[in-house]
Amino acid sequence: MNSQTKKPLLEVQDLKVEIKTKVGSFVPVNGHSxxxxxxxxxxIVGESGSGKSMTASALMRLLPKHVAKITExxxxxxxxxxxxxxxxxxxxVRGAEISMILQDPQTSLxxxxxxxxxxxxxxRLHAPGPRRSLRSRAIDALKAVKVAAPEQRIDAYPGxxxxxxxxRVVGAIAISCRPKVIIADEPxxxxxxxxxxxxxxxxxELQEETGMAILFITHDFGIVASLCHRVLVMYAGxxxxxxxxxxxxxxxxxxxxxxxxATVPSLSGNQGRLRTIPGQPPSPAExxxxxxxxxxxxxxxxxxxxxxxxxxxxxxxSEHTTSCxxxxxx
Amino acid sequence: MAELSTPSRxxxxxxxxxxxxxxxxxxxxxxxxxxxxxWIAPHDPYVPNLRxxxxxxxxxxxxxxxxxxxxxLGRDILSRILHGAWYxxxxxxxxxxxxxxxxxxxxxxxGYVRGRFDSLVMRLVDxxxxxxxxxxxxxxxxxxxxSFLSVVIVVGFALWAYFARQVRAEVLLLRDSDFVARSLVxxxxxxxxxxRHILPNVVNTIVVLATLQVGIAIMLDASLSFxxxxxxxxxxxxxxxxxxxxxxxxxxxxxAFFPGLAIMxxxxxxxxxxxxxxxxxxxxxxxx
Numbered sequence: 001m002n003s004q005t006k007k008p009l010l011e012v013q014d015l016k017v018e019i020k021t022k023v024g025s026f027v028p029v030n031g032h033s034x035x036x037x038x039x040x041x042x043x044i045v046g047e048s049g050s051g052k053s054m055t056a057s058a059l060m061r062l063l064p065k066h067v068a069k070i071t072e073x074x075x076x077x078x079x080x081x082x083x084x085x086x087x088x089x090x091x092x093v094r095g096a097e098i099s100m101i102l103q104d105p106q107t108s109l110x111x112x113x114x115x116x117x118x119x120x121x122x123x124r125l126h127a128p129g130p131r132r133s134l135r136s137r138a139i140d141a142l143k144a145v146k147v148a149a150p151e152q153r154i155d156a157y158p159g160x161x162x163x164x165x166x167x168r169v170v171g172a173i174a175i176s177c178r179p180k181v182i183i184a185d186e187p188x189x190x191x192x193x194x195x196x197x198x199x200x201x202x203x204x205e206l207q208e209e210t211g212m213a214i215l216f217i218t219h220d221f222g223i224v225a226s227l228c229h230r231v232l233v234m235y236a237g238x239x240x241x242x243x244x245x246x247x248x249x250x251x252x253x254x255x256x257x258x259x260x261x262a263t264v265p266s267l268s269g270n271q272g273r274l275r276t277i278p279g280q281p282p283s284p285a286e287x288x289x290x291x292x293x294x295x296x297x298x299x300x301x302x303x304x305x306x307x308x309x310x311x312x313x314x315x316x317x318s319e320h321t322t323s324c325x326x327x328x329x330x
Numbered sequence: 331m332a333e334l335s336t337p338s339r340x341x342x343x344x345x346x347x348x349x350x351x352x353x354x355x356x357x358x359x360x361x362x363x364x365x366x367x368x369w370i371a372p373h374d375p376y377v378p379n380l381r382x383x384x385x386x387x388x389x390x391x392x393x394x395x396x397x398x399x400x401x402x403l404g405r406d407i408l409s410r411i412l413h414g415a416w417y418x419x420x421x422x423x424x425x426x427x428x429x430x431x432x433x434x435x436x437x438x439x440x441g442y443v444r445g446r447f448d449s450l451v452m453r454l455v456d457x458x459x460x461x462x463x464x465x466x467x468x469x470x471x472x473x474x475x476x477s478f479l480s481v482v483i484v485v486g487f488a489l490w491a492y493f494a495r496q497v498r499a500e501v502l503l504l505r506d507s508d509f510v511a512r513s514l515v516x517x518x519x520x521x522x523x524x525x526r527h528i529l530p531n532v533v534n535t536i537v538v539l540a541t542l543q544v545g546i547a548i549m550l551d552a553s554l555s556f557x558x559x560x561x562x563x564x565x566x567x568x569x570x571x572x573x574x575x576x577x578x579x580x581x582x583x584x585x586a587f588f589p590g591l592a593i594m595x596x597x598x599x600x601x602x603x604x605x606x607x608x609x610x611x612x613x614x615x616x617x618x
Contacts, residue, residue, distance in 0.1 A: 060515060062511070062514055062515065066445075091517045091518075091519060092517065093517075094514070094515055094516065094517040095515060095516035095517035096517060099515060099516070100512075100515040102508050102511060102512055102515070103508070104508050107507055107508040107509060108508035108509050108511070108512040109509055109512070110509040110513070110527050110530075110531070111509075111531070112527075112530040112531050113530070118513075121513070121516065121518070121526070122516040122517070125516060125517045125518060126517060170512065173512070173516060174515075174516075
């Protein structure tokens with residue numbers, strides 16, 4: 001998909017989130033800038049603790065109160081600034097214009113209510129209507145996510161459905177009000193591989209039908225390769241590389257990306273041991289001098305350890321950026 | 331299309347192990363008398379009959395006229411127990427209702443908003459659990475005079491903390507659950523989350539706890555009456571009946587024995603039903 005011809009739906013500029021705790025403050029989201037276009041899927045990749053989910057919560061304005069705060073930046077959804085909206089206005093946006101699929105389908109449905117009543121809740125909040133039409137719209141939402149026999153399933157309790165089925169229901173709730181942007185926070189990590197593939201195919205089909213933009217958070221580069229158009233690679237609260245999937249896979253500019261791609265096991269050939277990235281990501285409370293990846297990087301030199309690298313174009317490509325001294329030196 | 335099995339959460343299977351014996355005892359000793367004492371009691375519970383003073387129960391030298399004997403004013407013990415059931419029920423039910431409403435509301439809000447309000451409520455819970463209910467009852471009786479209202483207040487006060495503590499603990503878990511996050515993501519308000527998503531998930535706990543508290547409420551009411559700071563005479567509250575027989579326990583034991591037996595049977599069967607209910611509504615069995 002050509003991203004230039006479509007209008008940007010979500011534009012994030014210099015987004016910064018700060019967390020204050022008793023042991024000090026740290027910045028899990030440090031100056032993110034990116035945009036997502038209509039019909040586009042962006043993958044956000046990184047290890048645990050790299051700030052992926054914090055970014056998602058910040059975009060939904062659902063950061064844990066009193067602890068985390070957006071200190072800088074702007075988030076524009078279809079031209080509308082989200083960060084200055086009141087909580088009440090934001091509630092109207094959530095679910096209706098920007099929605100989210102959470103990680104664990106086991107727990108993201110309320111066990112005390114039927115599937116139907118939870119889909120209808122989302123509909124009622126944003127597009128109220130008479131009882132009967134709500135029910136038929138809820139059935140339509142289940143049909144859209146390819147749940148078999150939706151007329152019966154709508155009266156089932158979450159406990160009566162399988163994990164894959166439940167995640168479809170969560171998807172149905174997320175898309176029921178036709179949002180422009182969906183954030184999927186590792187929606188397939190708790191599903192087994194075959195169900196995972198089905199679910200990803202479903203997401204892609206839904207996107208083709210509705211033209212919604214998807215922000216897909218994952219740590220699995222394999223999923224990124226099959227689903228996403230562009231990738232943001234995150235490390236220690238920073239976007240260290242971004243660009244089209246094909247180019248990043250063919251020519252990773254940041255050593256972290258390179259290492260991540262190398263950890264994806266391939267099916268051909270004798271692998272021997274699975275590859276890992278040695279070392280640990282820096283603890284969020286650590287004061288970072290220089291490049292955050294330097295301690296684990298094979299190419300790091302003195303400058304990497306003392307000075308933070310700027311974000312520059314990789315290989316002179318205007319779609320592909322990275323923040324690494326090696327790219328600067330090229 | 332494979333047929334869908336839709337096991338309802340309140341299936342008959344769950345009702346199969348109904349504790350029949352406690353239910354029957356409770357009906358006979360407590361519930362039926364509470365509502366129908368007027369029609370089933372053989373005598374007026376208040377009118378003395380000095381010619382029939384201190385009659386023993388039927389198999390201990392008495393007659394069928396007074397099956398459980400009479401007290402020192404010649405009033406029929408059976409009739410007094412039957413009539414007393416209504417007061418015991420009213421006090422325990424209303425008292426528990428007060429405790430449930432106060433405790434659940436505070437527990438829900440404390441667990442959800444946390445922070446200072448939570449600390450405040452939890453300290454109140456600590457204080458309330460540390461303060462003996464009897465002491466409060468004495469103070470209230472001294473200040474307001476012993477009345478139906480003061481007994482209800484004491485029972486409510488003695489019980490609310492248990493509900494607040496339990497509900498808060500569950501809300502703390504539930505508020506961080508993904509379905510709450512999912513509902514927030516869909517645009518729900520906090521009030522909606524609290525009452526539509528969290529409250530239904532703690533109802534089972536409240537029901538079980540309330541049932542188990544009925545026994546405590548009845549015992550408390552009986553103790554208050556026994557000490558003379560409960561519902562005032564001549565109401566035949568069960569604790570008062572026991573208290574009436576205290577001075578005669580060596581000679582005319584039936585005056586205190588049968589009301590005491592009624593209290594014991596009622597509390598025992600309520601507790602057994604509560605235990606059964608706890609197993610039947612166990613959220614761990616329910617959810618998945």
